[in-house]
Amino acid sequence: MALGRLNPGTWVPWMLLFVSYVWAFYIPGYSITRYNDNDPIPxxxxxxxxxxxxxxxxxxxxxxxxxxxxxxxxxxxxxxxxxxxxxxxxxxxxxxxxxxxxxxxxxxxxxxxxxxxxxxxxxxxxxxxxxxxxxxxxxxxxxxxxxxxxxxxxxxxxxxxxxxxxxxxxxxxxxxxxxxxxxxxxxxxxxxxxxxxxxxxxxxxxxxxxxxxxxxxxxxxxxxxxxxxxxxxxxxxxxxxxxxxxxxxxxxxxxxxxxxxxxxxxxxxxxxxxxxxxxxxxxxxxxxxxxxxFNNQAEGSMTHWLAIINSLTICTVLGVTVFVIWSRTVQGDIKGRGDGAMEDQKLKTKSRQKSGKSGDKSGEGLLDQDADVEGGDISSDEEAVEDTSGWKLLHGDVFRIPAYSGFLAPLVGSGMQLFFMVTGLLLLSCLGVLNPSFRGGFVSVGMGLFVFAGLFSGYFSGRLYKTFGGTAWRTNTLVTAFLFPGLAFFLVLILNLFVWAQASSTAIPFGTLIGLLALWLLIQVPLVYIGSWFGFVRATPWEHPLKTNSIARQIPPQPWYLRSPLGPLLTGLVPFAVLFIELLYVFKNLWQDKSGYYYVFGFLSVVSVVLIITVIEVTVIATYNQLCSENYNWWWQSFLAGSSSAFWIFAYCVWFYLFKLHVTGFVSSFLFFSYSLLACVVYGLLTGTVGFLAAYAFVRRVYGGIKVD
Known part of the structure; x- marks a missing residue:
C-alpha cells in the first residue's frame, strides 16, 4: 500500500519506528558511555x-x-x-x-x-x-x-x-x-x-x-x-x-x-x-x-591546500591539452572531411602507391587491408587520399588483440577490485564512519570491501577476456583470483617469518593467517568466479566500431620515447607531481609519527579525484601521440602510462627512508621496503586500470567516427 494512501494514524508510527532505528544505528566511535560517581573505569x-x-x-x-x-x-x-x-x-x-x-x-x-x-x-x-x-x-x-x-x-x-x-x-x-x-x-x-x-x-x-x-x-x-x-x-x-x-x-x-x-x-x-x-x-x-x-597537526592545513592547488593547476593544464586534441584535431579532422575519406569507400591501390611510394611498407599494409575489406572501388580524389595520415591509417589495426592479452585482462580486473576498495574507504572516511575511535576499522573495512569487490574483478576480467577473443574463461578466472591476492599473501607470509623471529606483536598470529587464507579461498575466489561467469558467459563482449584486418600493418620507426621504457616513466612524473605534496604528509603519519592519526581524508579525497583525472588526461595524450606515430600497440602502453607513477612513488619511498626516516635494524628496514613495494603495486594496478579504460574509451570514441565498408 502506498504511503500517501495511509492515514496519519497508520504511517506516523511507522515513521517513528524508522527514526528510532536510525538513531539506534551504531557508528563506531559515537557510542557514549556515561559514568556515575564510583563507577569502575576499565x-x-x-x-x-x-x-x-x-x-x-x-x-x-x-x-x-x-x-x-x-x-x-x-x-x-x-x-x-x-x-x-x-x-x-x-x-x-x-x-x-x-x-x-x-x-x-x-x-x-x-x-x-x-x-x-x-x-x-x-x-x-x-x-x-x-x-x-x-x-x-x-x-x-x-x-x-x-x-x-x-x-x-x-x-x-x-x-x-x-x-x-x-x-x-x-x-x-x-x-x-x-x-x-x-x-x-x-x-x-x-x-x-x-x-x-x-x-x-x-x-x-x-x-x-x-x-x-x-x-x-x-x-x-x-x-x-x-x-x-x-x-x-x-x-x-x-x-x-x-x-x-x-x-x-x-x-x-x-x-x-x-x-x-x-x-x-x-x-x-x-x-x-x-x-x-x-x-x-x-x-x-x-x-x-x-x-x-589532531591539534598538533593544524599547521599542516597549509600543506594540504598547497597540494590541492598544485594538483588543480597540473590537472587544468592537461585538461586544456586534451580539449585541444579533442576539439581541433580529432573532431576537426572527422567533421572537416565528412565521415572521412575512408567512409563508405576503399582506398585505391594506385593512389596509395603514389602517396606512400612504391617501396613504402606501409603502403603494402594498406594493400593487404584492401583485400580484407568488402566492397568495390572508391571514387576519392587525390587530395583526400593524401590527407589520410597518422592515426587515421590505423583504422584496420587499432583494435588488434594485444600480445599477452590473457595477462592484461586479470590485471585490469584486479585494478577494478582495488579501485572499488579505495573508493569505498575514502567515502566512508569522509563520512566519519572510519575514524580513530573505530580502532582497526580502516583495515577491517578495507579487507571486507576488497573481498566483496571480487565480483567486480571477475566481471571486468571475464568480459575483457571475452572481448580479446579468449575461450578458457575458467583459467582466466583462476589467474584473476590468485594473481594479486596470492602475491600479497605470500609477501605477508615471508614478512611474518622475520617478525615472528623477533617475538613482536606485529607478527600476524597463525590463527589469523588461517582466517585470511579461508577468507581468500572460500569467499573471494567464489565471488570472482561468479563475477567472471556474468562477465564472460552472460554479458556480450565490448563491440569495436571497426573491423580488424587479417594481416597486421607494419609499424614505422618510432620516436625514442616510444621505443624505450623511459617514455612511460617520464609520463608518470606528471601524476606523481600531483600527489607528492600530500604524499609527504601521508608518509609522515604512517612511518615517522605512528603515534598520530591521519584524519584529513577530505583533503586526500580531493587530491585522489584530481589524481584520477590527471591519470586519464595523461594517458589520453600519450595514447594519441602513439597513434599519430602509426603505432597501434597502445593497449599495454596505456596501462603502463597510467601506472608508471608508481615507480616514482617507490623512488620517493627510498628517498624518505634515506633522509627522513630513522629506522634501525634489518627487519624494520625490510618491513618498510616490503610494505612500500606492496603499496606501490596496489597504486600501480589501480592507476594502470584507470589509464587503460580511459584510453580504451578514447580510442573507441575517436575511431567510432570513421566508417569503412
Missing amino acids: LLVNKIFSDQTQLQYAYYDLPFVCPPSGRAHGGSPFGSGQSISLNLGEVLRGDRIMTSDFELAMGKDVECRPLCTREVSRSDVKWARHLIKDGYVIEWIADNLPGATSFVTVDRRRKYYASGFKLGYRDISPASGRPRYFINNHFTIVIRWRGMPEGGKVIVGFEVYPKSIAAEDRNQDGCPKDVHKEQEGLGLYIAPDMSRIQEKYKGLSYIPEDDDDDDDGAKLKVPYTYSIYFREEPKIEWANRWDLY
Whole structure:
C-alpha cells in the first residue's frame, strides 16, 4: 500500500519506528558511555611502539613490567590479563589489548597505590635499555581513548595530545660521560571529564604522566614517601660481579661497565606504583574529544591546500591539452572531411602507391587491408587520399588483440577490485564512519570491501577476456583470483617469518593467517568466479566500431620515447607531481609519527579525484601521440602510462627512508621496503586500470567516427 494512501494514524508510527532505528544505528566511535560517581573505569593495556622501528611488542610480553595477577575487580567477571576480542584490523596493526590490574573509579582520586615489584635480570635490563634507546612508548586505553602525553604550543595558547607515553628516558652520566637509562615506574593518571545534561559523566581526556622514582625511601606498601617531589630516577643498572668479570676479561686492559651475562642470577627490583586524579573539563565536548590528538597537526592545513592547488593547476593544464586534441584535431579532422575519406569507400591501390611510394611498407599494409575489406572501388580524389595520415591509417589495426592479452585482462580486473576498495574507504572516511575511535576499522573495512569487490574483478576480467577473443574463461578466472591476492599473501607470509623471529606483536598470529587464507579461498575466489561467469558467459563482449584486418600493418620507426621504457616513466612524473605534496604528509603519519592519526581524508579525497583525472588526461595524450606515430600497440602502453607513477612513488619511498626516516635494524628496514613495494603495486594496478579504460574509451570514441565498408 502506498504511503500517501495511509492515514496519519497508520504511517506516523511507522515513521517513528524508522527514526528510532536510525538513531539506534551504531557508528563506531559515537557510542557514549556515561559514568556515575564510583563507577569502575576499565583500563586496558595494549602494546609499545616506536617511530624508529616497525616492530611492536605486547605490553604484558615485556619481562620488566608488572605481570597480570588474574584478579577481578571493578565488578568485572574477568580477571586481569584477559584478552579483549579484536577485529581483523586491530590484529593486523599489532594490537594486543588485555585487561589490567589498574583500579579506576569515577571521581575517586588516589594519591598513590602500589602495583607490584618486579625483579629484572641482566638480559632483561639490557633489552629495556635497547627499547628506551629506540624511543618506545606505551599505549593504554580507557573509554576507547589512548593514554596520551599532554603538550602545549610554544605560545601556550593551545593544548594537544600525542598518543602514548614514554617507557623510559636516558641522559648522560656527568662522571663517565656515558649514557644512563632510567625506566618509568610511577604513572600519574589524569582523567578529564564533563557532566552531561541527561545525567552522568563522560570522559573527554585520558592523560598519563610517567615518572622514574628510585626504589629507596619508600613506605611499607611500596609507595614513595612524596610522589610529587623531585626524586632520583630508577636506573637500569645492575652492579657487575667483579670477581666474575675479572675472571672473564682476564688479561684485557678494558673491562665493560655493564655486563649482560645473567648467569650469576643478579636481579634489579623495580617497584611500580600509580596515582589517579579526576579533573572536570567543561570546555571540551564529548564529540570533540579526539580533536586534541589532531591539534598538533593544524599547521599542516597549509600543506594540504598547497597540494590541492598544485594538483588543480597540473590537472587544468592537461585538461586544456586534451580539449585541444579533442576539439581541433580529432573532431576537426572527422567533421572537416565528412565521415572521412575512408567512409563508405576503399582506398585505391594506385593512389596509395603514389602517396606512400612504391617501396613504402606501409603502403603494402594498406594493400593487404584492401583485400580484407568488402566492397568495390572508391571514387576519392587525390587530395583526400593524401590527407589520410597518422592515426587515421590505423583504422584496420587499432583494435588488434594485444600480445599477452590473457595477462592484461586479470590485471585490469584486479585494478577494478582495488579501485572499488579505495573508493569505498575514502567515502566512508569522509563520512566519519572510519575514524580513530573505530580502532582497526580502516583495515577491517578495507579487507571486507576488497573481498566483496571480487565480483567486480571477475566481471571486468571475464568480459575483457571475452572481448580479446579468449575461450578458457575458467583459467582466466583462476589467474584473476590468485594473481594479486596470492602475491600479497605470500609477501605477508615471508614478512611474518622475520617478525615472528623477533617475538613482536606485529607478527600476524597463525590463527589469523588461517582466517585470511579461508577468507581468500572460500569467499573471494567464489565471488570472482561468479563475477567472471556474468562477465564472460552472460554479458556480450565490448563491440569495436571497426573491423580488424587479417594481416597486421607494419609499424614505422618510432620516436625514442616510444621505443624505450623511459617514455612511460617520464609520463608518470606528471601524476606523481600531483600527489607528492600530500604524499609527504601521508608518509609522515604512517612511518615517522605512528603515534598520530591521519584524519584529513577530505583533503586526500580531493587530491585522489584530481589524481584520477590527471591519470586519464595523461594517458589520453600519450595514447594519441602513439597513434599519430602509426603505432597501434597502445593497449599495454596505456596501462603502463597510467601506472608508471608508481615507480616514482617507490623512488620517493627510498628517498624518505634515506633522509627522513630513522629506522634501525634489518627487519624494520625490510618491513618498510616490503610494505612500500606492496603499496606501490596496489597504486600501480589501480592507476594502470584507470589509464587503460580511459584510453580504451578514447580510442573507441575517436575511431567510432570513421566508417569503412
